[in-house]
Amino acid sequence: MEHNHAIVHRDDEASRIGMWLFIFTELFLFAGLFLVFIVYRYKYSESFHLASKELNITIGAINSIVLLLSGMTIGISHVAIQKGNKKLTLYLLAITIILGIVFLVNKYFEWRIKFEHGLYPGSVDLLALSKGDIMFFGLYFFMTGLHALHLIAGLAFISVVFGAVVREKVHATKFALLENCGLYWHLVDLVWLFLFPLFYLIN
């Protein structure tokens, strides 16, 4: 009897290594930005000290908890798919997307307040302040904005994985896509763990 079952080559390990290499480049990108922040913080310590008091610690802390919670839900979805629980995986991915959106909505309100106060790069009000203030808010908008862009990319990635789970292209024995998606989401988490204390807490 002839068997015509084709096997598609798959290398989950290589896919994981590829994702980690990408994460390394991202970590270097943010490390460079943190270095810029530290240098200017040292140069304009007084201005940075006062400018950081303009940021709302409560909103920052709530966003931290929201992001950490989303890290937990995507992590559990990884376990759920390995256990073959498709329904739970989909629920958890949906909750992760909602939590990511909550983070962005919070960030929107935070940014809107800064815009209303004229504290955004290029504004007449900000240009009238000291160089240290201009640097602080320039870095604040650039770094939190870049982080938000990564978060949006992460949400798109999770949506793709969600679709793949629905179509059963990701399942109990083939979950590298979900695993890599989780790695990316935790990177977003990791960057925020440093952005929050540097901008909001150290003053």
Place this chain on the structure above:
Amino acid sequence: MVVPVPVILSYKLMMMESAKKNLPGFRMYFYTFTSLALLTLLEVWLTQIKIETALMVGLILTIAVLQAAIVLLYNMHLKFQEKIFAVFISILSFLILVLIVFTMLDYIYR
């Protein structure tokens, strides 16, 4: 490519075995979330009490590094994967540390 059924089955079994080997439980994610959230609240609390600024900055940055280690080890599974990933991330962290320390030394003492 034509492959006999037993090979496909053994391949599937191998993938399932590999999956089981790296399987952290639901609880682990709950514990890591709880510890990370508590550490975040501790950071916020440190800004509300009266302590020396240098000490506060040192403590907050130490907590941030501790949180990053928890995320890397547990959420990103470094603890459960091949050691090579942990070696890579250690080298990367060292390079970032060198980059920051040497730049600051150059900036301060120039």
